[in-house]
Amino acid sequence: MSDHKDNENYAANMDDQFITLVDDKGNEELYQILFTFDSEDYGKSYVLLYPASTDEDEEVEVQAFSFKPDPKGDVGQGDLYPIEDDAEWAMVEEVLNTFIDDDGADY
Structure with missing residues (x-):
């Protein structure tokens, strides 16, 4: 799982499966959405992302953030x-580990 990130912003790309993260220096990187989920315990929605440039066989660093859903959720x-x-x-790591175990993915 990723280290904590400070003040990340994003802009949604044309495809709903991608997000461009912009750091505090203005650098942009395209990420693919791995999945989103809601937590009743924390009353938040979460998104897990990985760099879109990652090869299929490559180990990835997953980024996780909370977000406020749009009207469609x-x-x-x-x-x-x-x-x-x-x-x-x-809690987020536990959800990710369950996803990996269920999916058989190698993230």
């Missing part, structure tokens, strides 16, 4: 919020 135009609480990170 998707990651729309808006902000991604860093996950700063260790217990919240543990």
Whole structure:
């Protein structure tokens, strides 16, 4: 799982499966959405991303953020919020590990 990120912003690409992250220096990188989920415990929605330039056989660093869903419940135009609480990170990692175990993916 990724290190905590500070002040990341994003702009949704034309395809709903991609997000462009812009760091505080203005550098842009295209990420693919791995999946989104909601947590009743934290009352938030989360998105997990990985670099779109990653080869299929390559190990990836997954980024995770909370977000406010658009009216359709998707990651729309808006902000991604860093996950700063260790217990919240543990929950996100548990969901990711369950996804990997269920999917058989090698992320």
